[in-house]
Amino acid sequence: MPDSAVRAPQLTRPKVKICGTTSVQDAVLCTQAGADALGFIFAPISKRLVSPDVAREASLSVGLTVARVGVFLGQGLDEVLRLAEASRMSAVQLHGALPAEFVETAAQFYPVLRVVKADELSREGERWAADPRVTLMVDAPNPGGGVPLEWEALRAGWPAGAWLAGGLGPGNVREAVHLLRPSGVDAVSRLEASPGVKNPQAVKAFIDAVQGS
Numbered sequence: 332m333p334d335s336a337v338r339a340p341q342l343t344r345p346k347v348k349i350c351g352t353t354s355v356q357d358a359v360l361c362t363q364a365g366a367d368a369l370g371f372i373f374a375p376i377s378k379r380l381v382s383p384d385v386a387r388e389a390s391l392s393v394g395l396t397v398a399r400v401g402v403f404l405g406q407g408l409d410e411v412l413r414l415a416e417a418s419r420m421s422a423v424q425l426h427g428a429l430p431a432e433f434v435e436t437a438a439q440f441y442p443v444l445r446v447v448k449a450d451e452l453s454r455e456g457e458r459w460a461a462d463p464r465v466t467l468m469v470d471a472p473n474p475g476g477g478v479p480l481e482w483e484a485l486r487a488g489w490p491a492g493a494w495l496a497g498g499l500g501p502g503n504v505r506e507a508v509h510l511l512r513p514s515g516v517d518a519v520s521r522l523e524a525s526p527g528v529k530n531p532q533a534v535k536a537f538i539d540a541v542q543g544s
């Protein structure tokens with residue numbers, strides 16, 4: 332099957348989400364570097380865990396055009412909605428095994444970035460393909476670990492509109508974008524000076540690489 336028959340080509344450059352924001356300073360830095368979205372991680376297991384107060388101040392410091400995405404793993408729906416509202420998020424990113432009703436209800440309050448593993452892509456792609464409130468993102472089984480996925484193996488079943496995460500950085504994002512044409516890319520590990528603290532040069536190089544892809 333010709334490649335073009337598998338999916339509509341991604342004609343515009345992918346959106347860029349920089350995740351793991353833990354300070355107003357880094358939120359402003361990533362925004363000024365050209366990020367389309369910032370991730371604020373509320374998953375308790377994360378070494379990039381941010382408080383709602385800091386996330387709220389950062390959210391209100393980046394202006395109108397940057398999405399602020401609250402990242403959740405292992406938390407109940409009430410906690411997701413409470414934290415997203417308290418921190419003035421504009422979208423929620425949901426990890427983990429969740430019933431469709433959880434995602435459906437969250438999507439009644441916020442646009443949802445639904446994170447799936449590579450082997451869930453086909454099923455979840457079919458489930459949410461017709462719902463504009465839910466965007467799929469493929470990530471590694473252990474998010475935040477800086478481990479790239481097998482991009483070539485993902486090509487055949489890549490759903491139009493899906494985003495890509497997992498081990499992306501300035502040195503490999505162009506190749507990933509060329510192979511999969513994702514609608515968005517998301518990264519954290521390879522853009523840090525230390526967990527939760529951004530490396531400004533790496534952030535700028537990553538965004539430049541995507542914009543030049």
Ligand SMILES: O=C(O)c1ccccc1N[C@@H]1O[C@H](COP(=O)(O)O)[C@@H](O)[C@H]1O
Nearest residue numbers: 350377474475476477497498518519520
């Ligand atoms: O980064 C974390 O600590 C984290 C914890 C819990 C859920 C998601 C987390 N990060 C997400 O992981 C990917 C990218 O990670 P990497 O670039 O491979 O290190 C991204 O979606 C983050 O939102």
